[in-house]
Amino acid sequence: MRNLEGKLRLLAVALAAAAVAACGGESGSSEQQKITGTISLGAGARVCVDRNLNLQCDAGDPAARADAEGRYEILVDVGLDVSQHLLVAEPAGGKAAEGQPHRLATWAGWSNELNVLNTLVASQVLSRSAADANAAYGDIVRTFGLAEGVSLSATWASIEPVAQVALREAIDAAREQSGTEGYSASVVTKASLALIESLSRYVDGSTGQLLPAATAYFVKTDVRGTLGLELCLVPEVHRMNIVTEGGAPVLDKENDVKALIGLQGADGVTQAENLGAKIRGRGNSTWGMPKKPFRLMLDASAGLLGMTSGRQWTLLANYADKTLLRNEVAFCLARTLGMPYTPQSRMVELVFNGEYLGQYQLSNRTDELEVELKAQAMKEGVNTAAPLSEFNDVFLIEIDERLDSHFWFRTETSIPYAMQTDSDSEQTARVARWFNHLEDVLRDRSVVDRMGRVSQYIDLESLIDFSLVNELLKNNDVFFSSTSMYRSLPDGRLIFGPVWDFDIAAGNNNTTNFVQHPHGWYLPERFNGWYFNTLMEEQSFRFLREARWKYLSSQMRRVDRFVEQAAAAMGASQTRNFERWPILDQWVWPNAVVLGSHEAEVRYLRDWMTERASWMDQNIGE
Template sequence: MRRLIFCTMMVMALLGCSKETDLSGIEQELSDLRDKNKHLQDEIDEMKKPVPADPVLLGLNFWAADNATLLAADVKGEIIGDSVVECWVPHVMEDKKLVADFQFVGETVKLNGSTASSRTTAYDFKKPVKLLVTNQNKSKEYTVYVHAFTGLPVVWIETWDRQEIVSRQEYVNANFRLVEDVRTRSAGDVIETGMQIKGRGNSNWAMPKKPYRLKLDQDYPLLGEHKDKAWVLLGNYADKTMLRNSTAFYMGEISNLDYTPKAHFVELMLNGRYQGTYQLCEKLKRSKHRVDVGDDGFLLEIDDNYLPEDAVFRTPNLKRPVNIKSPSVETGSEDYNYVKDFVTTAENALYSTNFTDPENGWQKYMDMDSFVDWYLICEIARCNDAVFFTSCYMNLTRGGKLKMGPIWDFDTAFGNVNYNNNFKTEGFWVKNATWYARLFEDPAFVAKVKERFTYFYNHQGDIFRHMSEDAVYLRHAAAENENRWGTLYKETWPNYDIWGNYTNEVQSMKEWLTERFNWLDYQFRVKM
């Protein structure tokens, strides 16, 4: 600007000079300066314009007034992290074509690519929806999940400072709330307490839907079961029916096994996020109301996935590590030596020349009824881990016999695995495992197996009825779980095949079990 004024003055001075002087160069320079000044002023004006903020979603709600036929109450979404919106509808809801209220900074909101208007546009939120907030050349994407009450009890867990659960060894502090009826929240339906939580499982821990171990601050009788601090949440990620553990546990309940863990289907909300349908289950432990082996008995697990700090031992024939799970004992202690010596003595009797002698053979140390029923449940289900690999539990009372049980971990059973030929309904599996191969050389054991198989075979109606009742009970939960995890219609390790929707998955499991029962019936009744 100053330069322009100076040049103007110079021009005026020159005009006072001789009229014969050539002023064309000065006039061109003056014109150039005017152009530069205009460009400079445009830049200044542009800088003075307000800079638009980055696009961001501030809130998302579904008001009952905007969704009068679908919502009984307002639903307020929670923005978790910077890209997830969780919405919880506290009643059963199959139709999720809802009108949303968006609070945002930006120019437009798009739902799965279509422009949406706040409190105007109805959109189907049955599956996760991509929400995009745009502002000129910038955009911010969110995923909106709308989950509805399914009729199941709901577990809310909030870790302190929303700390992530990343370990199976280290507990994280948290708050626990269990609501049996989300709609009424009547007296006695709500349990709230402090707790600790960590991961659990082997291959299951590597799956997207994690299983967890819970330790409450004090004993509570969750969902009508005996009070205790120790519980687990089973994710059943690989089991698209979510029925396999429940079906096996039912078979355990009608068997001669002393104890089968109680489990209840629940929905899990972890740090504000819906995590799907779980089974809240009693943790296996020595206890009067769980594995009742007295105050000085033991819970054992044949466990190829033991940890370095576990008290384990091996026997000459079994060769698999036997882990003393409960109570906690030190390697080399009196308790440790008692268990190791007893199991070794029992195995020696099993492999002795007079092992069939009911007084001095294997039956002196090993309980016939539990070994038979544990075998049959695992063989009928063709449980992949039951060949004394892992999750094979035994219990021992001082002064008593070694017993099999409780049963555990059947998500890769009932044809739900694509290796070891365990997707087939034909063929023995557990019968060929160490110890059982020897037991089948005893005519008394074989006779008992045949007798007890007939019992289970005759209870097929009850087993299938239990499966059907569970499937109906889970009909809304299955839809919400699929909304969260999307496992149907796609390959999920270690599934053998893809059966489509939830109903087809359940029907496939039923057909597999029917064929399995028929094949075993022919083997035990005709060929053996």
């Protein structure tokens, strides 16, 4: 069927060209033929016959501009065999509009419609992955796993808008990877081949359409990883010096102590000195451990060690995590999924009032997000009393059973929420009312399009990504504490993340055999996670989660390599840390194993994650 479809296309193009030639072309001359078609880039786009197959409209290439309806008409010599050449489209003015790709292409002998599908077909042939356009189309259909009788050409119009956004992202990523600024054939082809693989995860093989609720966000973040971009920074170890006023100790989590901060890069070059700050303790169970975590508030916003500028910083001690890496692994997974506002962090060796305290993890946690939300809150009409239908509040909130925030509430289903951004009792009451309404929406199974209804309130893709990071690592704290989500404008939906607090995850917890073992689903056991569990009743949500897992699973070898390289980069730093804190052969709450060396701890983490990912591969479709 598909071979016949391709042959009929070729015949139609040949007959059209012959008819035009017989009529003498646009000018009535027998020396020219007319090529007509459509382009999805819209009015003003330049379309040319790419005679040297470089995906560029070079000087001398026959060309024309698309009209207001995206139609184009090019006159070429009758002697030119257009079936052997590409048609290439460049955006008007040479710069693509937001969400549009920088290039589109098609084989003139295959189709004169310039869209992303035909660009993928053309790239398959240019890369020699397929002998001709017909074979390339068949390969794409097979990669997408389409059922017999499903025509990708017929269903493509529904995919094109998402594919355009994703192709643009793919081309930009391929340029970044290659270090070039242009749109060469190699860049566009590489981007297109990656996009084929990425799209295949989100297309429903039975219909030839995107999975319900799948958007450009999933596809464009997928394609960056598929291209092989380095999404996780191997942590060099820097040096940090903190001197408090009068040498005062940090005694608790409530009282600030004035301090000056100095930073040296891993190369020994001074990055900052005499930064004014206030320091206090932080953490819950971790504050009770010998190696204390800290919270820093700089006197003025600053970007530390290349991270985004901010005032609030966290020093994680990672005392119970003898790899010193689990939090960084969680951040790596979140970055692989493209989760917004994933905390940045750097490893530092901390000297406090002249005393060496070991290796810490310096992070800006949610500071960047909080700054953005604070700016939104200052706009007129935001965070003001309004009917529920016009709810306009922005906030960062956290599920936290400890409820140690100034403003907090429990919903009607007893989920404990603590406000994390500046708030007051009036806003807290408004937010509580909105969450109770959200829970009513989630519990209403009578709605025909339940997923569509829920997606008006929750960014479902963020929930899926958040759930996968926590499920993969079996994070003991998820839906108990440190479970963040936020609402910002203009989107106005609840977004899950950023991820945080994974030091006793990934097999580093012996409180139950279930949480320690790499097998078994974990999130369904969490009561406060019923939002996720009730959505798992919906087939479309399960399919989308399965598609997203397939992408993350495809990246697990790279994540494992990151863990290996990150551990090696610590080198002498981790040795000094465990000389200061000689616990490698001691049990520390809630360790699942005591292995005696940093190398063995890292190997345990890597093996645990490999087995966990393998189990999820085998069971994700259940």
